[in-house]
Amino acid sequence: MKSDRSFKYFSLSITWFWLVIFSLLPYGLVITASLLHHDSSHLMQLPFTLMNYAGLTNKLYLTIFEKSFYIAGSCTLICLVVGYPFAYLIARMQHRFKNLLILLIIIPFWTSSLIRSYSMIAILKSKGLINTALMWLGIIHQPLPMLFNNFAVISGLIYNLLPFMVLPLLTNIERLDHRLIDAARDLGANRITTFRKIILPLTMPGIISGCILVFLPAMTIFYIPDLLGGAKSILLGNLIQTQFLVTQNWPLGSAMSILLAIILAVLIALYWYSTRGKKEKDLL
Amino acid sequence: MIARLSTPTYLTTIYLFFYIPIIVLIIYSFNNAQFSLVWHGFSLHWYQELFKDRDLWVAVWHSLLLGIISATLSTTVGGLAAVSLYRYKFFGRNLLYALIFILILSPEIVMGISLLMLFNIMKVNLGFWTLLFAHITFCIPFVIVTVYSRIISFDKHIFEAAKDLGAKDWMIMRSIILPLLWPGLMAGWLLSFTLSLDDIITSYFVAGPDFEILPLKIYSMVRLGVKPEINALCSITFMFTLLLVVLSQLLLRKKS
Numbered sequence: 001m002k003s004d005r006s007f008k009y010f011s012l013s014i015t016w017f018w019l020v021i022f023s024l025l026p027y028g029l030v031i032t033a034s035l036l037h038h039d040s041s042h043l044m045q046l047p048f049t050l051m052n053y054a055g056l057t058n059k060l061y062l063t064i065f066e067k068s069f070y071i072a073g074s075c076t077l078i079c080l081v082v083g084y085p086f087a088y089l090i091a092r093m094q095h096r097f098k099n100l101l102i103l104l105i106i107i108p109f110w111t112s113s114l115i116r117s118y119s120m121i122a123i124l125k126s127k128g129l130i131n132t133a134l135m136w137l138g139i140i141h142q143p144l145p146m147l148f149n150n151f152a153v154i155s156g157l158i159y160n161l162l163p164f165m166v167l168p169l170l171t172n173i174e175r176l177d178h179r180l181i182d183a184a185r186d187l188g189a190n191r192i193t194t195f196r197k198i199i200l201p202l203t204m205p206g207i208i209s210g211c212i213l214v215f216l217p218a219m220t221i222f223y224i225p226d227l228l229g230g231a232k233s234i235l236l237g238n239l240i241q242t243q244f245l246v247t248q249n250w251p252l253g254s255a256m257s258i259l260l261a262i263i264l265a266v267l268i269a270l271y272w273y274s275t276r277g278k279k280e281k282d283l284l
Numbered sequence: 285m286i287a288r289l290s291t292p293t294y295l296t297t298i299y300l301f302f303y304i305p306i307i308v309l310i311i312y313s314f315n316n317a318q319f320s321l322v323w324h325g326f327s328l329h330w331y332q333e334l335f336k337d338r339d340l341w342v343a344v345w346h347s348l349l350l351g352i353i354s355a356t357l358s359t360t361v362g363g364l365a366a367v368s369l370y371r372y373k374f375f376g377r378n379l380l381y382a383l384i385f386i387l388i389l390s391p392e393i394v395m396g397i398s399l400l401m402l403f404n405i406m407k408v409n410l411g412f413w414t415l416l417f418a419h420i421t422f423c424i425p426f427v428i429v430t431v432y433s434r435i436i437s438f439d440k441h442i443f444e445a446a447k448d449l450g451a452k453d454w455m456i457m458r459s460i461i462l463p464l465l466w467p468g469l470m471a472g473w474l475l476s477f478t479l480s481l482d483d484i485i486t487s488y489f490v491a492g493p494d495f496e497i498l499p500l501k502i503y504s505m506v507r508l509g510v511k512p513e514i515n516a517l518c519s520i521t522f523m524f525t526l527l528l529v530v531l532s533q534l535l536l537r538k539k540s
Contacts, residue, residue: 007453008372011364016376018361021382022421022471024304033401089291101295103533108302110475111525112482114499115518118506119305122312122515129308159305162298165406212389223484223503237393237485244397244489254401256393264390 034254044250052255061239061256068236071150072218075157079165079214080207082158087169087206091176102170109163117156117224124152124228148230156228157218164213172206204274212267216260236260306522307428313515330516340501340517347481347498350412354419355476361420361468362427362476365421367461369428370435371443386423395422396489410492419483424478430475434468435461468537474532478525 034052039045055061090101110114123129126143134140146152176199184194220237234242236256243253316327320487334340369380399421402416446456462469484499491500498521505514 005453007457008368008374011368012372012374014361015365015368015380018421018424019380022399022402022417023383023387023395026392027400029405030394030398082298085294089295101299103298103529104302106533107526110478110482110486110529110540111522112499112502112518114482114484114503114506115309115522116305118502118514118518119309122308123305129304139380159301162302204330212339216389216391220393221485227506237391240393240397241488244400250401260391260394264386268386268389276461 005107005112030171030257033251034258036251038179038249038251052251053258055252056255056259064234064239065236065259067234068219071154071157072215075154075161076165076211076215076270078154078158079162080211083162083165083210084169084207088173090166091170091173105163105166105170108160109167111173113221114223116160117227119160120152120156120228121147124155138224147228148233150233152226152228153233153235156224157221160221161214161217164217165210168213169203169206172203172209176202205271208267208271208274212264212271213269216264220260232278309515310519310522313512313519315512317512326334330512331520333513334516334520337513339496340498343496343498343501346412346495350415350419350497351477351480354416354423354480355473358420358423358476359469359473362424362472363431363465365424366431366435367457367465368430369432370438384425384428388429389423392422392485393489396486399486400489409499410490411495414490414492415495415497418486419476419480422483422486423479426475426479427472430472431465431468434471435465438464440499453528470535471532474528474535478528480527481521 012188033044035048035050036044036046037049037051056065090098090105093101095101121128124146125131126145126147128147130146131140131143135143146155163275180198181194184198189197219235220240222235222237222241225233225235225238236259240253240256243249243256313326313330314326315324316329317324348353365380368374369377388453389508399414399418408414442460443456446460451459482499484503487497487500488503491497502514502517502521505511505517
């Protein structure tokens, strides 16, 4: 019997059409643009050059990259240290409220991160919740400067991105075979050894995917430094935004984005390496 | 004793961290005072101020329109893609997987600038259409993941039975997949709708002056400083998305 293939071709061609036109082609354009000359009257111009990549080593940009790495790195580290035990406790929970607790982590993931960042201002400002509470308790006498500095940016980023660390970890830890932990304990391993030799390697894919989902957005969500960091706070995301919308140097902005893509590629390679030989490769 | 108490304490602290800022925001949207953290009594003043703002309502309308159209189209395309990924072996299947995976992981700013370049080269004026195409594009991978996670729980024998009885693929899609996949598609639609309503980064690059949307309007208001009207606006938006999340979770859970 000859089967009718029109549905298959119909749905596949729509999918491919959309992804080629609106994803592959634009990404190709970014790569091409990063290799072109900047021209104030035409935006971009031939011939091809590597000048934009050389331009990334400018001292001003290097300072910004360094600061972005520092801020995104501390944010990722804190999310991991705080989020891992949190995810572990929830994943191992045998309680009827478990699903509700998971839903409560998902809710911030779905709601506007701009609004949640804005709500941080009320907490951090000099007459905000924390300062008022600390002064009322008599712990401090002067309000602590918590807004418009790196502290505020890192807190805002953690606040926004913690669910992105917790959710992949949660899925990963739930799949963990508990018998392996019992076996390790039976064979005389203490808690630390069990964690280091069994739990940590098995949850490495979750750790890496959580780190990808936190680290890259941390460098590029430009409105958080903009709102919480004050005027002088510029991270990679703000820099790319400026290149595209203010100084109109698209080739340089593209080269900066390619830098981000390279970081992403390295992290994905790490993920692949950590899941090698396993069937479960799904990241999300 | 300490060990038994430390788990709930730790979990509670994290949840408080997630929710206190939002709760504070909502409480202060009802405060009858301009800048103070001190409670000056319950008032709907800031909500009234908000309702008088014409521009804001235009932005709300634009956002809802954009959200509904882009959610519908991205659910259609993403749904078809998920069904094809599940049912067929085809050339480039692994490439499609990889692409979806990369699209979900890659920073939104890269999508924003790449689409800005595309629209610039195609000489499309920034506005409704560019926002629509951009929103559909960033929603599709999320729809595919949501719908796919639902469809893999299906019994493959149903399709074989339908085929044996002579059903063509269109028929199978209409009479078997669509009715069974309905909750998954709804969840995908709601996820796309909220993603579209909340998106700032991609929209920031592809929005034009003629078509203002709510998140960008809120962003420009928030940048000018803290005002109680914004508290009210943010509270309403938050409650609205909360409603959608709960709805979508109910849809997803019902049959699983």
